[in-house]
Amino acid sequence: MNNSATSFVSAVALALAVALGSGVPARAELNVDITQGFVEPLPVAITDFYAETLEESKTGKDLAGVISADLERSGLFRPIDHGAFIQDAASLRKGPRFSDWRLINAQALIQGSVEMQPDGRLRVNFRLWDVFAEQQMTGLAYFTTPSNWRRVAHIVADVIYKRLTGEDGYFDTRLVYVAESGPQNRRVKRLGIMDQDGENHRFLTAGNELVLTPRFSPTTQEITYLSYIGEIPRVYLFNLNTGQQEVLGDFPGMTFAPRFSPDGNKVIMSLADDGNSEIFTMDLRTRGVKRLTSHPAIDTSPSYSPDGRRIAFNSDRGGSQQLYVMDSDGGNVRRISFNQGRYATPVWSPRGDLVAFTRMSNGEFYIGVMRPDGSGERMLTKGFLVEGPTWAPNGRVLSYFRQTPADSRGRVTSKVYTIDLTGFNERELATPIDASDPAWSPLIP
Amino acid sequence: MRFKLLTLFAAALLVAACETSPEETAAVDTSGVVEQPAAQPVSPGGPTPGSQEDLLLNVGDRVFFAFDRSDLNSDSRATLEKLASWMTTYQNVTITIEGHCDERGTREYNLALGERRSDAARDYLVALGVDGGRVTTISYGKERPAVLGSNEDAWAQNRRDVFVVN
Incomplete structure (x- = not known):
């Protein structure tokens, strides 16, 4: 390596x-065995x-x-x-x-x-x-x-x-996240963005409406996220260059859990209709919509493999919340999580070799990784509430958020952390106020 | 003042309950049609008929769910039957059902679960004869807990549907 x-x-x-x-550069040389x-x-x-x-x-x-x-x-x-x-x-x-x-x-x-x-x-x-x-x-x-x-x-x-x-770096990157303030029952949430070291921080939205789960485009200076503008939860695009927000599509029910496809041409998301959540894609050029799942269970949190050929997602079709993988046309669905507890938020590594997830078991939350076939599962960190892993573009470092249980006055704190794929080097990423839902950018072009 | 009013309402409800025989109640349950209006303006200065406060006092503005479930229990169904009757009385009222979850789940799954919960209540109202066009749903997932706290008590109260008069 x-x-x-x-x-x-x-x-x-x-x-x-x-x-x-x-002289010629020597090859048997200094390197870090990672x-x-x-x-x-x-x-x-x-x-x-x-x-x-x-x-x-x-x-x-x-x-x-x-x-x-x-x-x-x-x-x-x-x-x-x-x-x-x-x-x-x-x-x-x-x-x-x-x-x-x-x-x-x-x-x-x-x-x-x-x-x-x-x-x-x-x-x-x-x-x-x-x-x-x-x-x-x-x-x-x-x-x-x-x-x-x-x-x-x-x-x-x-x-x-x-x-x-021997591995690509990840320092010339940014994170978009949700900045939080106020009590839990009236939490104010704003989109925030910062360099991966916390510098150049700025807020993208004013906090007038609830915003959740921002994710970077792999190819453009755009973010897709969920906003409750007008008290209607829908998936939006935010253009970082112009500051403009645009609703994605006009669906009868709530759209949520958006992510870009690896080529940046599509957004994959959930649409809830008559209480049932299914996974759809929308082509950003033609605005054509394609339905990928058709099941009375909850189907959400889709994430493409980096080659765009498969999709990991979250479903309770087996009776409890578990991880599944399907082909990009919706076929060949198979469950990949089998250990104790419930599994959520699968996120495919940019290298393609692992899927990161949130696991809930015995009253604790874990961030873990497994191979896309479900093998090699291991936990990186745990806590009262850790959730929502996101990968640095080199597939070596992950970020997620950690929320404390409420104190005697009902207050919680929520902070973004980074951790090495080995489970070592867990660190808080300092933010001006509370933070959740981090999403790592690709290397800045 | 407010306390006095509540006492007055409680008394009025008690009287109403006494006037209904058990047999009649059973008939109401099986038919799904409640003939007696659940709410009547009792005294000057009471809640505006068909208002949120009226709903809160005479129906109850929420139902609760078990962990990771969206099925309605018998208490929830009883509340929704009262709500259906109340909405029959106040035909111009439209409501929003907010679906909520506790904090012991992940954000996106909880949005789906909250949607399922709000829709379960809506489906039951429609089955009881309420025009579906009068009932909209919205899921807040775990974003808007009713009770602050990280304990079973708080979580049980946060796994809920809330009925909001538009």
């Missing part, structure tokens, strides 16, 4: 093919990005800070305290003294520089060094508007993550 190619160079990135050192359950975080030295002016220096320090925080939060890396650094920034410009970095046990060294261009753009470059092999592992430069420095930091962190783990 460590032989990652360097084909991640995007149009905005310029590969610094010229390494300072000489196939094990618990990983000892790799010690890395992330130096402040060098700059000539005071203002650029601040940006250089901020860039290193965001990269450092991203890598640390993954649980796979341990950034070394800057106070331990021996080699100073000025001399590092001329090349790393690897012995200095080995002394503080840095396995990898990240250096960079920031320079304002005559055209007003910011030039950011960085190099990733394997300290023990004394090799440059990668080096790239980016040109961007100065206000966009945070995204560049996330992109750099993604490159480093991929180079060292």
